[in-house]
Amino acid sequence: MTIVPLVKVNVVGILDDKEKVLETAQAFGMLHLIPLTSAQKDLEAVPQGLGRDAASALRWLMDCPAQRRPVTDHDRFDLDAVVAQTLENRKALKSCEDLIAWLGQRIRDVEPWGEFSFSDLAEIGDNRLWFYVVPTAKLKHVDPADKILEIVHKDRYRSYIVLLAPEEPPVSAMPVPRVHVGAESLSTLKRRHDDALIELEELELERQMLTKWRYVLAQNLAAARDRSARQRAGLETADVERLFVMQAWARRDQTEEIQDFAAEHDIAVLFEEVSQEDAPPTLLENAAAVEAGEDLVEFYQTPGYRDWDPSAIVYVSFVIFFGMIMTDGGYGLLLLLLLYLFRKRFAGSDLGRRMYRMSVWLMISTTAFGVATGSYFGVAPPPDSFLGHLKFMDLKDVDAMMKITLAIGVLHIVLANLVRAYHAETPSGRYQPVGWCLVALGGLATFLGAGTFLAEAGPAAVVLGLLTVGFYGSDRKVDSVRSGGLRVFDGLAALARIVNIFSDVLSYMRLFALGLAAASLAETINNLSGQLNAAVPGIGILIAIAVLTLGHGINIGLGLIAGCVHGLRLNVIEFFNWGLKDEGKPFRPFKKEETRL
Known part of the structure; x- marks a missing residue:
């Protein structure tokens, strides 16, 4: 897992050849274009x-x-x-x-008014027609005195009245406002x-x-x-007189190919190394086995160019967390079978093939945790059976499952801090994560080691970790009383994250809670179908089968949603919170689209 080193590429060509160069650069497909135009509003309006x-x-x-x-x-x-x-x-x-x-x-x-057309005003003494729809209950409030009116249509609920007058009658003349019928006849x-x-x-x-x-x-x-x-x-190139300049990011290991491309198309090219002022995009590169981890990472946040690539860790931990949440061997095997039957649907694109490989591992993880907890469509195998001997975890053992999930949470966050410390370049960046590792491990040792030496070593590790975090709260140089006070303030501000690490570790308890909920719901569905079968002789078996099918289908759907949402959330929220320091933008090569027939 790595973030690919990039270089800045400056391409200079003749303006008349710009369209041709852009087309060949698009076919080349190795450049992430850098906009050089300042007319951003014009660009957005295109x-x-x-x-x-x-x-x-x-x-x-x-x-x-x-x-x-x-x-x-x-x-x-x-x-x-x-x-x-x-x-x-x-x-x-x-x-x-x-x-x-x-x-x-x-x-x-118009239909209730019937067929009519407006006559010339002179023919009717310069009078006009005014239309009113009066509810039956208000008809008694219509005073016909001094008015020329006619009820042209009447139904059970309302009357349609036409009033003849040269000017629009006042509002008080009728109990309802007039309606606009329009000039066109029916x-x-x-x-x-x-x-x-x-x-x-x-x-x-x-x-x-x-x-x-x-x-x-x-x-x-x-x-x-x-x-x-x-x-x-x-529109993103800089055009000067008869020349144009195109700027882009490219992989450093492809500079020779870019030079050959430039020579072939008679354009000048100049390479620049990344400077501190630059903000290059991030290009992740991983082995095919964990390549889907890049999709998981970029789904939420792309790491900065100067950060590190968490794709492999996120991929593995997501597979484990998903299995813990689904945690049913029957569900896993059923979904594995469906994946195998529909495997050709995933073969049409690179993304599909990556998703297929990851889905297979997700279902293997689900099956493995289902075997470990002894759950097969909510049915537990007999203790003396082969499957019963494979069971070594009990979801209903709340104390044990809490310890397991909290330990997983601590180890996940410690791993994030250790990798961040490894890639850091400043004393604060290196030692602050180490301090948080001591705090997390010390807290876990205190919780798990009751009655052992860990109960005494744990608090000592927590204190040492907090002192490390406070001392390396920043890299501010102390050369005066004021700077010393600010350094102390930096340390106290860094220590405030103790609330974050405590809440983040507790977030991993959702792995146990969701797994227990899924297993309990599966067991409830089985009990309900059994009761229906016993209560309704004969046809009860059909009702029971329908309840089993629908119930387990809903449970599988909820498990898939929970596994994806919460399994990914623990990586991109809790893990990224402690493992990454910068957010970047993904590398998007300017290339031709694949033609899908």
């Missing part, structure tokens, strides 16, 4: 380009209920035209659906509604026709995204 549009278009076509036979001939395919036509179809179809919904509501609102609205339905059918037919391009569009999607990435990368 649209995502055809890549995002092509993805949206493909999703729109794939979601179409009716699919046409796909075209596989690339010569007949125009990416820009198909994407534009598909997105226009989606926009028009959604607008048409909105119009149909609006017209439907307008028809329902027949006009229905005709527009029918036209919109016809247009919707035509648009749906056009969408079906466009689905024939889904296959070649999926193949060209990566190319579209690559083009968009090049467009954005072109």
